[in-house]
Amino acid sequence: MRDDFFSGGLRGLGRRVTDRVWRLGFASRFLLAILMYSGMALRRFGLTIREIYFTGVLSLIIILVSGLFVGMVLGLQGYDTLQRYGSSEALGILVALSLVRELGPVVAALLFASRAGSAITAEIGLMKATEQLSAMEMMAVDPIARVVAPRFWAGVISMPMLAALFSALGVFGGYLVGVQLIGVDEGSFWSQMQASVDFREDIVNGVIKSAVFGVIISWIAVFEGYDCEPTAEGVSGATTRTVVTSSLAILAADFILTALMFRGA
Amino acid sequence: MNRATLDLWVGFFVAIGLAALLFLALKVGNLASSNVGETYQLQAEFDNIGGLKIRAPVKSAGVVVGRVSDIRFDPESYRAVVTMKMDARYKFPRDTILTINTSGILGEQYVGVEVGGDTAMLKDGDMVKKTQSAVVLEKLISQFMFNKAQDDSKK
Numbered sequence A: 001m002r003d004d005f006f007s008g009g010l011r012g013l014g015r016r017v018t019d020r021v022w023r024l025g026f027a028s029r030f031l032l033a034i035l036m037y038s039g040m041a042l043r044r045f046g047l048t049i050r051e052i053y054f055t056g057v058l059s060l061i062i063i064l065v066s067g068l069f070v071g072m073v074l075g076l077q078g079y080d081t082l083q084r085y086g087s088s089e090a091l092g093i094l095v096a097l098s099l100v101r102e103l104g105p106v107v108a109a110l111l112f113a114s115r116a117g118s119a120i121t122a123e124i125g126l127m128k129a130t131e132q133l134s135a136m137e138m139m140a141v142d143p144i145a146r147v148v149a150p151r152f153w154a155g156v157i158s159m160p161m162l163a164a165l166f167s168a169l170g171v172f173g174g175y176l177v178g179v180q181l182i183g184v185d186e187g188s189f190w191s192q193m194q195a196s197v198d199f200r201e202d203i204v205n206g207v208i209k210s211a212v213f214g215v216i217i218s219w220i221a222v223f224e225g226y227d228c229e230p231t232a233e234g235v236s237g238a239t240t241r242t243v244v245t246s247s248l249a250i251l252a253a254d255f256i257l258t259a260l261m262f263r264g265a
Numbered sequence B: 001m002n003r004a005t006l007d008l009w010v011g012f013f014v015a016i017g018l019a020a021l022l023f024l025a026l027k028v029g030n031l032a033s034s035n036v037g038e039t040y041q042l043q044a045e046f047d048n049i050g051g052l053k054i055r056a057p058v059k060s061a062g063v064v065v066g067r068v069s070d071i072r073f074d075p076e077s078y079r080a081v082v083t084m085k086m087d088a089r090y091k092f093p094r095d096t097i098l099t100i101n102t103s104g105i106l107g108e109q110y111v112g113v114e115v116g117g118d119t120a121m122l123k124d125g126d127m128v129k130k131t132q133s134a135v136v137l138e139k140l141i142s143q144f145m146f147n148k149a150q151d152d153s154k155k
Helices: A001-038 A039-043 A045-055 A057-085 A088-129 A132-138 A143-184 A187-197 A200-229 A234-262 B003-028 B137-154
Strands: B039-047 B057-060 B065-073 B081-085 B097-101 B109-113 B126-128
Touching: A001 A143, A001 A200, A039 A045, A039 A143, A039 A234, A045 A057, A045 A088, A045 A143, A045 B003, A057 A088, A057 A143, A057 B003, A088 A143, A088 A200, A088 A234, A088 B003, A132 A143, A143 A187, A143 A200, A143 B003, A187 B003, A187 B039, A200 A234, A200 B003, B039 B065, B039 B097, B065 B109
Parallel strands: B039 B126, B057 B109
Antiparallel strands: B039 B081, B057 B065, B065 B081, B097 B109
């Protein structure tokens, strides 16, 4: 009896581990398949443009508004701390660097995962549940090329744009609060910012980060949708998994990328 | 939604995305100001560079005339060798003195150029002979304390 209990638990653990590894392997093979079949997504670019509309353009409002508010909060908090050391002119540096390096790519990616990633998963999952994907296969249309690849590329293209918009609006928000509301000197706000934000080191690295996040989110979202159980519960579970997994993956990847990029000169 | 409206929206999205990148590059970053014009290299040895960093500005009369491109330690003279990229528009006399200054009390450190009176100018790859080290606050304070103690004991 005891033996059964232990070996049963052990077997369950083993099955769960092999299940995870199996899914990871399937996901990698799936990514490879997307890349191989993305010819159609690029040739018939209209398909991808349609998806950019749904993932990118419709995420604009949430990205712009949150960027503005995050920048305004940074302006208030940064000023509160910096003025203790009598260096409130450095507010521009603080706002710009924290947005361009970290908050822009990461927060935009988290918002994008919950706004667009979940929608992609739900859409593909529902297509699978209603057997639209099988119907396509019957008509000799590859669902990976027709449905999955355009959504994947749309996410990869939209994400850097959204992150750049987030950062730009955030800097503007910091400017509104810092300069217009509190009264930090406008000249030193911008000039100190320009003196310490480097194009190659900070801005390009931020764009690279957001592009990597775009790949991660789109990959997880299309995979969860394609792999979900074709039931109502399966689709809802897959949508939840998309948001949770991609949020965790974004934060972990952010740490790795930051460690590689900013090791401190 | 028809095709034309879709394209319009996506075009708008891509346009403002690129505009945001341009804003970050030009207004937030220093792409406009750090344009790589013609430069020439100068080297200088310092006893102590304090907190000088790579990419710190080189200023003469408060105007940025170059940037620090490399800092290394010379194991033979036990001094710091600082390499600077200077704007080719500005030439300096051979007896110019380089100092390491701090902008403000807590500000960043930069290399100051005190122009000399020699008629010969520094060329690409030259070594600046006369340098003045960074002021280390602890040394200054300990010197002050030491002198104070000496003064007190004399009385």
